Amino acid sequence: MKALYPIIFLLCSVPFALADGLPELGDYSATVMSPLDEQRIADEIMRDVYASNQVLEDPEINDYIDGLGHKLAENSSDKYQQFNFFVVKDNSINAFAMPGGVIGVHTGLLLAAKNESEVAGVLGHEIGHVVQRHLARMLAKQKNDSVISMATMALALLAARSNPQLTSGALVTSGASAIQKQIDYTREHEREADRVGLQIMADAGFDAHAMPAFFETLQKGTRFSEGSAPAFLRTHPLTVERIADVRNRVEQGSSFRMVQENPEFQFVKAKLLSNIGTADSAINLFRINLEENNRTNEAAQHYGIALAMLRKNDLPGAAEEVAWLRKNAVANAMIETLATRVAVTGKSPAVAEQQYLDALRHYPEYRALIYAYADHLLASRQGGKLLQLIADKQSRFPDDPYFYELKARLYSMQGNTLLMHQAQGEAYARRYNLRGAVEQMDLATKVKGGDFYERSIVEARLKQLRQQLDDKKRD
Known part of the structure; x- marks a missing residue:
């Protein structure tokens, strides 16, 4: 996660007290759906997210949202909750949270926001849904003991929340509309998420006034028909009372603060x-x-x-x-x-390479630069340098699938079929596609050639992935 620009406070502020009165969940949330169940559902969702064409593949924008999201999440009450933040290519103004800490943000919301604090307010709200385990509790009310069935329901909800008007597509099921109505957020859940989100964004150093301001902007733009309302309003219903409650909490809980x-x-x-x-x-x-x-x-x-x-x-x-x-x-x-x-x-490959190296000296962990330099090395067939670059950067980004995809392309160019399948399998595993990972590792074991060390690694990894896939099937 790349570093964000520091938020500089020009005036001191008193601590917020915005989350008073939130329910103590105690052991209840763990009984309706275990954290392990939630993580399995999250893996299912992320597999389909990666497989869809809805995800924005831009390392700069994705790393920005990931950095902003984790900065907020670090100030939540649940320090152990893992989060996956990603950007959806959709012009509608929306964001959504799913079990296991999966949070999506539409490009339309980023374009509609006037400043970073407004985006932080929406992300804080969605993080509030996760740490209060609203979706886990609502899914459990369906009284279905199958985690896979819950994952299917969650995927349908992902489609419905991402684009409430969709009727077909990679993530949509025939029951999406009905599921949307069955497990839609309750008004109380929305108020809870507002209160938690305000506390989170204030503790993270953002201007909490931005949350009610953004809500009011959305509401003013749609006085109107339900069909003209932004998707965020349809999936997170706003009322005058709710906005007033948020604004009152901000005014009561903070002194004036100017955020750069x-x-x-x-x-x-x-x-x-x-x-x-x-x-x-x-x-x-x-x-x-x-x-x-x-x-x-x-x-x-x-x-x-x-x-x-x-x-x-x-x-x-x-x-x-x-x-x-x-x-x-x-x-x-x-x-x-x-x-x-x-x-x-x-420019010539030599001149281009020096430009990349100069830039990386200033920003050695900036993924957009790393990817661009890696693509350059692959295009100029500098395989040794590419593998060294990947080895250096994987210590910082061990689960980045793109590094493995680059290796697979390099090995394909070199005619090394065993290592090509192995690298592609690792890429699939990091995109939550266990079935694809097993298939690729299995193909790698069937390739003739390769030394004893390489084959042993592939066979051990295949056994491990098969076990993970079997465990998932049993669940």
């Missing part, structure tokens, strides 16, 4: 906007923003223009924007990654 804006959030928004519509329309939008906003988020607008320039292969234009950023903006990893992309385009 995190520029990375605006860069994330600009990156999303740069890929909407044509490159020219995106450039025009950013230039209009520069004219109208009087230097508000100025650096992010130039960043977005540079990305859109790259889309249309205008390297001189992109380079000009990068030069402006390096002169006028505070240095950060997103700017350096963009600058490296512009610098290496069309």
